[in-house]
Amino acid sequence: MEIPQRLHAQFVETPSVKEVILFSNTPSFLVNRLRRDNAVSYLAETLNTTEETINFLDTLVKPTNTTELLWAYVTLVSLFLRDDIGNFKDRIASIDLSHIQWGDEIRSDLLAEITPTSFQKVEYHGIGIADSHLDATNVSVEPKKLEAVR
Amino acid sequence: MNEKCFGLGDRNLPKCECKDLFERFNLQMTILLDSSGAPRHKQIEVQTRLGSSIDNIQPWHYAPFEWNQLDVDWSKYQALGAVRVNGVCPVYNCHGLTFGSRRTQVDWSPATISMILKEDGFEEIPYREAKIGNVVVYYGDDGKPEHSGVLVGRQKDYDVALVWSKWGKGHEVVHPLGACLWGGMQTLFYRIREWKSHNDFMHNS
Numbered sequence: 545m546e547i548p549q550r551l552h553a554q555f556v557e558t559p560s561v562k563e564v565i566l567f568s569n570t571p572s573f574l575v576n577r578l579r580r581d582n583a584v585s586y587l588a589e590t591l592n593t594t595e596e597t598i599n600f601l602d603t604l605v606k607p608t609n610t611t612e613l614l615w616a617y618v619t620l621v622s623l624f625l626r627d628d629i630g631n632f633k634d635r636i637a638s639i640d641l642s643h644i645q646w647g648d649e650i651r652s653d654l655l656a657e658i659t660p661t662s663f664q665k666v667e668y669h670g671i672g673i674a675d676s677h678l679d680a681t682n683v684s685v686e687p688k689k690l691e692a693v694r
Numbered sequence: 695m696n697e698k699c700f701g702l703g704d705r706n707l708p709k710c711e712c713k714d715l716f717e718r719f720n721l722q723m724t725i726l727l728d729s730s731g732a733p734r735h736k737q738i739e740v741q742t743r744l745g746s747s748i749d750n751i752q753p754w755h756y757a758p759f760e761w762n763q764l765d766v767d768w769s770k771y772q773a774l775g776a777v778r779v780n781g782v783c784p785v786y787n788c789h790g791l792t793f794g795s796r797r798t799q800v801d802w803s804p805a806t807i808s809m810i811l812k813e814d815g816f817e818e819i820p821y822r823e824a825k826i827g828n829v830v831v832y833y834g835d836d837g838k839p840e841h842s843g844v845l846v847g848r849q850k851d852y853d854v855a856l857v858w859s860k861w862g863k864g865h866e867v868v869h870p871l872g873a874c875l876w877g878g879m880q881t882l883f884y885r886i887r888e889w890k891s892h893n894d895f896m897h898n899s
Contacts, residue, residue: 563766567862569788570802573840610760
């Protein structure tokens, strides 16, 4: 594992990250907790591009100790914070994550998130704007709220 | 045997068996270790009372020393009354403790946990009726089982359930119901229903 120079280990190898990795029972719990963690935000902000993040993840796919495992999870989950991973779908799908427990499940969740989940045409009759439309990707729309708009 | 070989195994001296021994050793290592040199994960046969196979995995990666590198500040849980009862161990998870006698990591999927609860004869009970030995399952917002444990008592002053559970790859912990990472989640309690035979069970379920 070679950490890019501008990434400081103390901001990634934090007690809260260690706790989540050691104590998580499921991949969904691990992802839900890590994606809210400052360490993941820090890594996502410090590595400028999605490509750079994926390249870094490529160096972590065979962790030889738990510290490397920690970096692998943080880097993998940081991809959830990227808004352009749709452009790297094939690249992400081709990474060998078999040496990271739950790696495949986490990737499945990641790729599932970039699949458009709804397309909703909304008409604003109440305020006199008809035929406006909203292209929605990667969002879920609650039917009850839409009813209220209508 | 050729004493000039010194057990190095690569000299091919007459009557030397070292090379064969090394080849056999390497073959065994290939079975035991994966391509990265780590011990292979294993799966064992675990069944429900009704004989359905329970999906599971025994991860053997990394030594205890390595897992201890992830050890965390325990004081915040200690202050809430949680007590660690052993060291870290990645081989079994919470469901492995609750439903698998510490043998393996039991699959965490809703389908598996619900199958175990049904086929082992568990029935849901109200929190107030839960007693020592009953099982608690913590469910996330999406209804997926995220954690489980066994009731081992109640706190004297507050009547809060004390749970014995395994925290991921970490420790077994005895803790008040909410004093854990899964504290904010919905909890449901189960006890084994008394039944005499397979037919009775099938009839009553």
